[in-house]
Amino acid sequence: MPKYAMVIDQRRCVACMACVVACKKENDVPLGDFRTRVVEKTEGTFPQLRMELRSELCNHCDNPPCVYNCPTGASYKNKDNGMVLLKKYRCVGCKSCVAACPYDARYINEEKGFADKCTFCEHRVKEGKEPACVATCIGKSRIFGDLEDPKSAVSIALRENHSEVLLASAGTKPRVFYIKKYGKPE
Amino acid sequence: MELTVTGANAITSPHLHVWDWRVSLYLFLGGLSAGLAIMTSILHVRKGGKLAEGEIAAVTAPLYVPLILSIGMFFIFLDLERKLNVFWFYLTVQPLSPMSWGSWGLLVFYPICILYALAMLPDQYRPKLTLPFLINLSERLRAYRLHLAACNFGMGIFIGIYTGVLLSSFVARPLWNSAILPVLFLTSAMSAGAAFMIMIAKEKKVKLFFTKVDIWLILAEMVLLPLFFYGQYTSSGAHRESILPFFTFNHDYFWYGLGLLLLVVILPAAMVLKFLEVQEDHGEELTPVALMKMNLSALLVLLGGLIIRFSFVYAGQLSHLS
Numbered sequence: 001m002p003k004y005a006m007v008i009d010q011r012r013c014v015a016c017m018a019c020v021v022a023c024k025k026e027n028d029v030p031l032g033d034f035r036t037r038v039v040e041k042t043e044g045t046f047p048q049l050r051m052e053l054r055s056e057l058c059n060h061c062d063n064p065p066c067v068y069n070c071p072t073g074a075s076y077k078n079k080d081n082g083m084v085l086l087k088k089y090r091c092v093g094c095k096s097c098v099a100a101c102p103y104d105a106r107y108i109n110e111e112k113g114f115a116d117k118c119t120f121c122e123h124r125v126k127e128g129k130e131p132a133c134v135a136t137c138i139g140k141s142r143i144f145g146d147l148e149d150p151k152s153a154v155s156i157a158l159r160e161n162h163s164e165v166l167l168a169s170a171g172t173k174p175r176v177f178y179i180k181k182y183g184k185p186e
Numbered sequence: 187m188e189l190t191v192t193g194a195n196a197i198t199s200p201h202l203h204v205w206d207w208r209v210s211l212y213l214f215l216g217g218l219s220a221g222l223a224i225m226t227s228i229l230h231v232r233k234g235g236k237l238a239e240g241e242i243a244a245v246t247a248p249l250y251v252p253l254i255l256s257i258g259m260f261f262i263f264l265d266l267e268r269k270l271n272v273f274w275f276y277l278t279v280q281p282l283s284p285m286s287w288g289s290w291g292l293l294v295f296y297p298i299c300i301l302y303a304l305a306m307l308p309d310q311y312r313p314k315l316t317l318p319f320l321i322n323l324s325e326r327l328r329a330y331r332l333h334l335a336a337c338n339f340g341m342g343i344f345i346g347i348y349t350g351v352l353l354s355s356f357v358a359r360p361l362w363n364s365a366i367l368p369v370l371f372l373t374s375a376m377s378a379g380a381a382f383m384i385m386i387a388k389e390k391k392v393k394l395f396f397t398k399v400d401i402w403l404i405l406a407e408m409v410l411l412p413l414f415f416y417g418q419y420t421s422s423g424a425h426r427e428s429i430l431p432f433f434t435f436n437h438d439y440f441w442y443g444l445g446l447l448l449l450v451v452i453l454p455a456a457m458v459l460k461f462l463e464v465q466e467d468h469g470e471e472l473t474p475v476a477l478m479k480m481n482l483s484a485l486l487v488l489l490g491g492l493i494i495r496f497s498f499v500y501a502g503q504l505s506h507l508s
Contacts, residue, residue: 017192040190065357071285072274090274093267095204096285102358102507113267167507169422170357 002146003082004060004120005175006134007157012141013053015040019133019142026121026132030111035118036133052180055142057133058105058118059166059174060084066097066106066117075115082175083122088114102170120144147175205499208265213349214378214495215258217371218488220349221379223251223299223342225396227335229383230306237395243387245311248303248338250386252296259292284355288348295341301327302334346375353502360421361428361498361505366414373410374491377403381487384480390472393480397460400487404457407490411449428505432497445497452490459483 015038023029023036036057044050064084067075074090075097077083091114098106098115109116121131129135134144145152150159154177157163163177226247229238238244266272276293280286304320305327315321327334350368357363380400387393418429431442460483468476 015192020192038192040192042189068280068282069285069355071280071283071289072271073278073280074274090271091268092271092274094265094285095267096283098204099503100356100358104358104506108267115267170507172357 001080001148003148003175004125004144005147005154005177006057006060006120006131007143007154007163007177007179008055009141009143009157009161009179010052010054011179012139013038013055014139014141015053016138018136018138019055022132022136023118026124027119029116030109033107033109033116035105035107035116054178055133056103056105056166057176058084058101058120059103059172059176060118060120062173062175063171065100065102065170065172069096069100071096078122081122081125083120084117085119085122086114086117088112091115102167102172103174204503205265207496208261210492210496210499212258212262212265213352213371213499214492215254215261217346217349217375217491217495218378218382219251219255219258219299220295220342220345220372221375221377222247222254222382223295223302223338223379224346224376225379225383225399226251226302226306227339227342228399229392229396230331230335232395237392241387241389241392243383243389243392244306245308246386247383248299248306250382251299251338252303255292255296255299284348284351288345288352291341291344291348295345298334298337298341302338305331305334342379343372346372349375353498356502358507359428359502359505360424360507361418361502363425364414364417366410366417367498370407370410370414370494373403373406374494377407378488378491381484384484390468393472394464394468397463397480397483400484401457401460401464404453404460404487408453408457411453424505424507428501431501431504442497442501445493448493449490452486452493456483456486456490459486 017038020034020036020038024034027035029035036055039054039056041052041054042049043052060083062082064077067077067084071094072090072092074087076085076087078085093108093113093115095108095115098108106115106117124131130144134142143153143157145154147155149155157179158177161179163179165174165177229241229244229247263269263272275286275289278286279290304324307315307324312321312324315324347368350371353362354364354367377400380396380403383396384393384400387396415429415432418425431439432446433443435443459479463476463480463483466476
């Protein structure tokens with residue numbers, strides 16, 4: 001069984017926002033809503049400044065609070081590939097999952113009323129393609145693949161680099177890993 | 187530090203809220219109906235039912251429970267984005283979702299409080315039910331009054347706690363993620379129930395009994411509130427930051443500071459008023475002034491409950507782990 005994950009190599013991100021645009025186009029995300037975002041954080045005092053560019057999206061957690069809090073079973077973790085997905089027809093739009101996500105990765109699709117989020121482009125993955133954000137990433141900052149396959153790009157990236165997850169203390173066991181531009185020495 | 191986020195959703199922006207006044211009102215009215223159910227059961231069971239003798243609230247209070255609950259449910263229904271899908275709540279049981287077991291709990295609570303109201307209907311009021319089926323049911327249920335009172339009490343406790351657990355189960359929202367919150371909400375619900383009972387009761391002995399009950403409940407709230415803030419302050423950084431809106435009197439957080447300030451005034455004021463009511467020698471009948479004081483202190487308690495729900499629902503959504 002594949003165990004899909006994403007690695008964000010922050011050293012290679014240029015904040016071109018191509019991933020944000022590709023995601024919106026691929027998934028027909030309504031105007032004003034986003035499944036992925038890019039955080040640009042500037043720290044320090046001029047002239048000694050440093051900037052962190054961080055792409056954020058659903059972390060497809062192994063311990064997903066959005067799934068646990070969903071009262072109708074609309075949010076679920078796919079047993080075949082580990083992706084956190086949504087049965088749209090079951091969603092009542094109670095916003096429990098939106099409140100439960102520590103990463104603020106969910107939003108209410110105002111046009112249709114359900115709580116939407118990144119699906120790792122499951123429809124593309126089924127066809128053997130990469131998620132739209134990964135395919136379009138000009139700096140190859142986003143890496144997608146199967147953690148169970150030692151030869152996959154994500155496995156290699158995680159093996160060769162120090163990586164971190166967001167809000168590890170939340171205990172959600174995310175499947176999106178970050179190779180930081182700075183931070184702990186490599 | 188400068189922060190620019192491209193692609194942030196309006197609903198996940200800290201300036202907007204996932205849950206708004208509809209959820210706050212639902213939590214308040216749900217809590218009030220739960221508290222009233224508990225107090226109604228106590229009224230009927232206390233002194234072997236003697237306390238309820240000649241008291242009109244013994245008939246009206248059980249009727250108010252499903253009515254108030256229905257109004258609360260209406261507001262949560264308004265909050266749902268896909269209202270026609272509401273039936274999915276009852277086609278599944280999600281044991282880890284408080285909203286799931288809460289919705290099932292409400293499904294149990296409704297018939298129990300309605301059956302209880304029917305069982306408590308005195309003989310002279312039964313013909314008003316009009317339908318022979320309901321009159322028969324009311325007569326038959328009379329034999330099970332004590333059992334129904336116990337169930338009503340138990341479900342009241344369950345719903346009162348549930349309104350707090352609904353918020354406290356979110357690890358993502360540090361302000362809500364406290365074990366004290368369900369206890370605080372239950373205490374506030376019971377206090378509001380006692381206050382409502384004081385307002386609708388006619389007999390002096392009933393009003394004074396629930397005034398005494400409310401004094402203890404307000405006292406418990408006044409202990410729980412500082413304990414809650416103390417617990418948050420001594421916890422992680424995110425928990426400590428989550429209570430800042432209540433203690434930062436700037437324009438961003440004005441309403442939260444004002445809410446806490448009001449609670450600090452309202453709860454002790456209500457308790458002192460109630461204490462004076464109990465101490466006073468009222469004579470045979472309550473004077474209009476005494477009645478006004480009782481209603482005023484009860485209103486203060488209800489206002490306190492409303493402020494707690496509103497401020498916690500809104501402030502909780504400002505709090506984040508990062």
